[in-house]
Amino acid sequence: MSRPVVAITGGGSGLGEGMALLFAESGYDIAICGRRIEKLEQVAEKAKASGAAVYIQSVDVRNYESVDLWLQKAREKFGQLDALICNAAGNFIAPSIELSPRAWKAVTEINMDGTFFASQAFGKIQIEDKRPGSITSIIAAYAQSGQPGTIHSAASKAGVLAIMRTLAAEWGRFGIRCNSISPGPIHTEGTDKNLWSFPGAEKRMKSTIPLGRIGEVRDIAQAALFLASPQASWISGADLDVDGAQWLNGGVFGWDPNDLPGPMLALMKAMRGSKT
Incomplete structure (x- = not known):
């Protein structure tokens, strides 16, 4: 009996790596793509230790031919595909008035086009x-x-939500389910370095989360595994909040909009190494 196959974009680190490894532990073969092949190779070795067969490819998700080739090669290797996780994303903190057209385009192309x-x-x-x-x-x-x-x-993630719901309505007749996950604050290598290292940030963040903790990568991976599984066979067009109920309290980063621009600019300096 063949193992189910999941394909994950942005699979070389963070949430993508965590999802790839949990799927591998759960009996899936995996295809992962990302920008840096060395990162993908590291994840692949970990996944293989769980018994998974793995296909990796360096892909620019903004280019349809690049993404299509990766998925076609994965199907050729495994004989089938069963699930896709669209995880590749670009993001950084920037006040709207300062965001350049180039920065806007870079993020929206990765998130929505990809x-x-x-x-x-x-x-x-x-x-x-x-x-x-x-x-x-x-x-x-x-x-x-x-x-x-x-x-x-x-804006681009809202576009992704619309993409998922539109495809859920359009492709349901083919048995293709389309859903999304809205993560809350998560401990990853990137956020631990750029967000939670900011003085008082983690304590303030926890105060906005009714369940009282910042999430772990595995929290999101488990949600993704469930949505891809037969146990979710009648779930489509849904968005799953995995955030400890933080959305009920508003904001995501734990500051009040009236605080701006102070905390935002301080955070930008911390993330960019600005001296101004």
């Missing part, structure tokens, strides 16, 4: 193979609530 291109390529394969499937996109709570400093990410 998700659509991967979903379209996956959908074509599943429909051609007459095989049901699952697509899950990682978005953000602020895509619906709004959050200062995230207009490029929030």
Whole structure:
């Protein structure tokens, strides 16, 4: 009996790595893509230790042909695809008034174009193979609530939510389910370095979360595993908040919009190493 196969964009670190490893532990073979092949190779070695077969490829998700080739090669290697996780994303904190057209374009192309291109390529394969499937996109709570400093990410993630719901309505007849996950604050290498190292940031963040803790990568990975599984066979067009109920309290980063620009600019300096 063949193992199910999951394809994950942005699979070389952070949430993508965590999801890849949990899927591997859970009996899936995996195809992962990202920009840095050495990162993908490291994840692949860990996944293989769990018994998974792995296909990796350096991919620019903004380029349809690049994404399509990766998925076609994965299908060729494994004989099938079962699930797609659209995780590749670009983001940084920036006040809307200071965001350059180039920065806007860079983030929206990775987030929204990349998700659509991967979903379209996956959908074509599943429909051609007459095989049901699952697509899950990682978005953000602020895509619906709004959050200062995230207009490029929030707008494109809201677009991703619309993509998932539109495809859920359009591709349901093919047995393709499409959902999204809205993570709350998560401990990753990047956030630990750039966000939670900021004085008082972690304590303030926890105060906004009813469950009283910052999430772990595995919290999101478990949600993704569930949505891809047969146990979620009648769930489509849904967005799953995995944030300890933080969305009920508003903001994501734990500051009040009235505090701006102080904390935001301080955070930007910390993240960019600015001396001004």
